[in-house]
Amino acid sequence: MTRNVAAVRLYAAGTGFKKRQIAEDLSVSERIVRSYLTEVDKQLRKEHEQQIFELYMDCWTQQEIAEQIGMAQKSVSRIIKISVKMEALPISVKVSISIEIQTLLFYCVIFGPLISLTKKSNTLGILSSRS
Numbered sequence: 001m002t003r004n005v006a007a008v009r010l011y012a013a014g015t016g017f018k019k020r021q022i023a024e025d026l027s028v029s030e031r032i033v034r035s036y037l038t039e040v041d042k043q044l045r046k047e048h049e050q051q052i053f054e055l056y057m058d059c060w061t062q063q064e065i066a067e068q069i070g071m072a073q074k075s076v077s078r079i080i081k082i083s084v085k086m087e088a089l090p091i092s093v094k095v096s097i098s099i100e101i102q103t104l105l106f107y108c109v110i111f112g113p114l115i116s117l118t119k120k121s122n123t124l125g126i127l128s129s130r131s
Contacts (some may be wrong), residue, residue: 003026003028003032003036004036006026007022007026007033007036007037008036008037008040010022010025011037011040012040012044019033019034019037048069049079049082049083051069052065052069052076052079052080052083053079053080053083053084055068055069056080056083062076062077062080
């Protein structure tokens with residue numbers, strides 16, 4: 001196993017090892033370990049930001065998110081502000097939102113007139129309610 005692979009496995013596996021400790025264990029400089037882990041850091045940051053955004057969309061307060069994630073509320077606020085801009089959203093969220101909007105529009109077009117007719121019928125006493 002190469003040092004690069006070993007560094008990535010130790011770091012990404014959630015061992016809690018710091019980069020300095022990994023560098024010492026692999027007998028390389030901390031700078032080299034940082035270069036090994038650049039992509040891993042980017043991916044972990046994206047996942048972290050997405051988790052924060054998802055909790056925010058589930059109506060968690062910024063303080064609750066901060067406590068859950070283990071970071072300052074101010075940092076959570078900054079990440080949310082960035083995430084709520086449509087351009088900053090992960091593609092999976094953009095697609096999800098797009099699909100939900102399309103589905104909602106479809107149901108409005110298909111069932112909107114039926115719902116309207118049902119309301120009018122109920123008002124006129126045509127439909128009986130079931131107990």
